[in-house]
Amino acid sequence: MDTPVEVIQSVKLDDENSALILLDQTLLPNKKVFLKLIEMKDIWDAIYQLKVRGAPAIGIAAAYGVYLGTKQSSADSYDELYHDFLKVKEYLASSRPTAVNLFWALDRMDSRFQKEQGKSVQEVKLALKNESELIRTEDEWVCEAIGEYALALLEPGWGILTHCNAGTIATAKYGTALAPLYLGQARGYDFKVFADETRPLLQGARLTAWELKEAGIDVTLICDNMASIVMKEGKVQAVLVGCDRVAANGDTANKIGTSGVAILAKHYKVPFYVCAPLSTVDLECQTGDDIHIELRPDEEITTKWYSEPMAPVGVGTYNPAFDVTDHDLITGIITESGIAYAPFTESLPEMFQKKRFS
Template identity: 80%
Template sequence: MSNQQDILSSVIQSVRLDDANDTLIILDQTLLPNEKVFLALQEMKDIWDAIYHLRVRGAPAIGIAAGYGVYLGTKQSRAETYDDLYADFLKVKEYLASSRPTAVNLFWALDRMESRLKRETGKPVDEVKAALLEESEMIRSEDEQICKSIGEFALSLLKPGMGLLTHCNAGTIATAKYGTALAPMYLGQERGYDFKVYADETRPLLQGARLTAWELKEAGVDVTLICDNMASIVMKEGKIQAVLVGCDRVAKNGDTANKIGTSGVAILAKHYGIPFYVCAPLSTIDLNCKHGDDIHIELRPSEEITTKFYAKPQAPEGVQTYNPCFDVTDHSLITAIITENGIAYAPFEESLPVMFKHDK
């Protein structure tokens, strides 16, 4: 379908590297759907700011940005020896790591870049920088293949004509291509599945309204936007046959951190007997994290609730706010966790480690 190919081609470059100009180029997702603006970032503080303020968002996209960012920061080093370059690399890595404490892909990408740096021990500085460039490009290209594989496994669980509900945005602009939770929707669109997708608006930053609804509509997918508190009624009315969400971190027992509101959707799905699927690249699965209680939940500024999307404040001035960015969905509410290497079912302590063995 030409329209499908056109939309994927137009949005897959939400994060890309202009190496010749020492620039990271990102699609500013905070301006969608009204403006499609690409930012050219050269300073580390601007890359940090883009990650922190969600100009680049989505776990895989954050990882890609981190890989490119730490490469560019190291490329700018004037070190003449491997050891001095390594020291400069660590400064950049530590700085970028402080931008989003919950996003495991951020640390995964930075650690992967450091592992590559270690493998280049003792080599000339120019060769080490070239190796870091290669590794950052591999992070991006591998993510595209990962998303496609997650989409294929997820599609195997779905049937044509199904009603699907998703929360937040786990689409192509949050990844290298296809997305995670939206990947089966794009693949289904290509293959005539005629899915009917319901997108939660996802308060308070409205990623579902601004991003998911935008990209699915552009791709020609049958998408309906609903407020977060409407999920129950569309389930009760039989409009939803499956829920698919992305994630930012999965603990060893299957507890999953995702955008705030995900846990409530899972509880509703359990009540109505609807399967709840988490689409999780292996890079988001943290086997060193035993359960959800160990996941740090980032608290966001109060303006996101009170003023950010309004011409005038929509809450009393000075009112106290509580604005956690994520919540944790208990593993007991999750039907399956879909990875690029297969589908994991409970008990997740046993099935999740098996997913990694496919990479050996």
């Protein structure tokens, strides 16, 4: 019998107060603070500053955000309301260029808006609210489905390595790459998890290690450059990571450092799985070369985490937020519709044919 594991809901809608409630992930693990955001500039900033992060959570926040922005409109006709909606949509879309869920969620809200043509302004606003809630509740199901498919590939007692944070605080529930760990914890699998620190923003140290420890899951924090030795020592039997975008050929963009982990896993013959909701799969993007990689500010490397600068003043920096893992390094891409294996140009479209939600 499963023993339920408590998870944290990091993105919520407070419709009564026309607010978006977010767990501020930049303050973890030292402070657990929920932000109450009403102004669009504050929601934009929360997405850009990684106060909300994780592809599914960004999508949910964007859906709630565009609904709340449209709700504030004083338009008295469908066309005027749509004009205001598009302004909010375009504004929020400018916050992060790489995470495809941001655009997926905004486009889905746009499609719902257009389906309501002929309805009153209040009816359209209600439809947008309902659609944003559907995006969240569907993501809960998606995460659990990914978790079940992934868990079927794992054995009790295995060592699992993960990079960045693809957990419950990055999604509606359970996470993607961490979903099988939560499900396994409930079923007594006794996984031993190794969490990469994930520089330069330390999502593994600050977020993954924190949420797994909170859930009572055995987690050991390692620096990024320690992944090789734990694989060599036989402590890792599988690697599970999330991602922000999957190209049609199976190339995946995830937090910087992921491709290095994949290279190590292939060398040590450790299966490397990418856990990706279909909303993250972009069949219009042919290869990883077509994925725009976001460059972040230099202070994230030089000063952000230190009381004094840890690099020479004025030194040049290169701070890409993501890298692309080549498809031939990936054992399988785990979606809510099943597991896609190479050739991904064939298996990924098949996942969409099995898709439960449109």
